[in-house]
Structure formats: C-alpha cells, structure tokens
Amino acid sequence: MKLLVPIGFSLLLAAFAPQAIAQYQNPEWIDISPDGESFQVSMPNQPKVEPEIVGAVSGHRYVALTSVATYTVWSVRNANYRTGQDPDAYLDTTAELIWDGLLKPAREKLDAKDRLFAGMSYERELPPEGLPGREYTVRLNDVIGTAEFFVAREHLYVLLVIGKLGADLPKEKFFASFRASTSSPASSSMMKPVENLINAPGISSIGVEDYSRVFTGREVTQKARVLEKNEPTYTESARGFSVEGTVVLRVVFSKNGEVTNIQVVSKLPHGLTQRAIEAARAIRFTPAMKDGQPVSMWMELQYNFHLY
Secondary structure (H helix, E strand, C coil): CCCCCCCCCCCCHHCCCEEEEEEEEHHHEEECCCCCCEEEEEECCCCCCEEECCCCCEEEEEEEECCCCCEEEEEEEEECCCCCCHHHHHHHHHHHHHHHHCCCHHHHHHHHHHCCEEEEEEEEEECCEEECCCEEEECCEEEEEEEEEEEEECCEEEEEEEEEECCCCHHHHHHHEEEEECCCCCCCCCCCCHHHHHCCCECCCCCCCCCEEECCCCCECCEEEECCCCCCEEEEEEEECCEEEEEEEEEECCCCCEEEEEEECCCCCCCHHHHHHHHCCEEEECEEEEEEEEEEEEEEEEEEEECC
C-alpha cells in the first residue's frame, strides 16, 4: 500500500499492523460534534484530535483515516481578523493561510522536485445559503484531494479529503454533512442584482425625453464605440492558485467619456475582479448618441482569464 501523506502530524498508514489497517477498510461513519466546538460533521471513524497553532491561527484539527483517504477538519480562530474586512479579500487570505500554514508540514515532507508540482487550485465559490466559503483542489506529489473552507468572522473551518492519485475518494457525505452554528460576516456588497440597477423609463410625465438618464443599447441612435480597451493582467496570487474564468461587469459608459456605476455580475477571487474593474475604468470610448445628443449607456463587459 502506498503511504498516504500525513496532514499536520506523523500518522502513516504503513505504520499500522495489518489488523489495524483492516479496520479502516470498511469504515462506519459517525457524527462528530466535539465539546466546545460550534460545528458537526460525519467522519468515517472516531478522529484523532490534535492542537493546531500556526502564527496567529490556533485551534484543533480532527483527523480520521480509511484505507484510501485521510479526512481532516480544522476548527481554528484567526487572531488577525478585523471587523469590516472585505469578505472576498478575507477568503483570499484564508486560502493563502491554508496553503502556507496548515498544509506546510505536509509540503515540507516532499523533496524539492516534488514541491514544484504541489499546489492548491481554485474551483468555485460555495453555495451562498451557508457561511461564505470556497472549494479548492489540493495536490501533494502523488496524492490529491479536495479542500472546502468556510469563514465565520475570526473562526475558520477547513475540511480536507486527500488520498492517492486516481483513487476513488468517498467525500460527498463528509462535505454535505458539515454544519456550523457561528454567525457569518456580512456577504460581499460587490455583487448586486442587475435588475435593481436599471433606471426607470426615460419619458417624463410631460412627454419630453430625459437625456440625463442612462439608456439601454436598444434605445440609443448610436451605441458607444470603444476606442481603447486594455486586457487585465493576472495577480501573482491568482496565478499561484490557478484561477481561471470570466469576470462580468455591468457598467455605464457615461456621456462625459468616463466608465461609471461599475457593478460586478460574476466575479473571480485572488484579485482578478479588482484587475477587471481597473481595466474597465481605463477604457476610452466615444459616448452613445440619442437624437444627436451624447448620452450615457449601460454596457456589459466580460474579461476572460486563462493561464494558457
């Protein structure tokens, strides 16, 4: 049996006697709700509990083994959390903390060559009905897994399933069972429903067109024409976490020649949304025309980010 990479402490499956290993081949899932904690989760057997201290982060980690996977839950507090932090930036910081802190012991066990191929890649934002969170893929040499984490102010919850590359890792029950009762920080204010951004109909009560309002593309005589549009560049953090996708912005090309009222319809983490906004603000264009007058017009901008 190939050794599983230990997560945070030296517990290797090969160190067990054959009869001890056998008990992890047919795990009986149990519900875990530790005393003094604010979470509950299903794990394949009773986890081993160890203290976790990494810089300003402290708490506990709970680790359960099967014959093919290691299941880990970190329940920790971040002493550096400050009220009012931007939620998206805080999620970025948390991902970096996981890779550079919580997973550092496992990474340091790899040789220099294998470290070059180790990484943590962004997958998606987790559903908004719970705590703010994200999902990443974690790869450490020839083991691979999935990490999901959630933030509740200073409290961080990190769930990781990892095992041999190519193995079938039962993980759905583990992730789906997780619940935490700690209240979450306010959700990001960057994303607002597009339907709330569109102005009321533009004909005044006296039948005169209101040229000061923002028009849609169908309403203008001539649409705004882009003269110069630079593409945004990657941030080092986004490149490090292999973030790819599209940022969609809803903006106004104003009659004064400025891009205003920037709203995020679809975002990406690790600074890419901010890079897209900066690029949008720098667009040069000629304003739309309505009945011979320059007017402001709604536009949708898409910025695609691809590593290769």
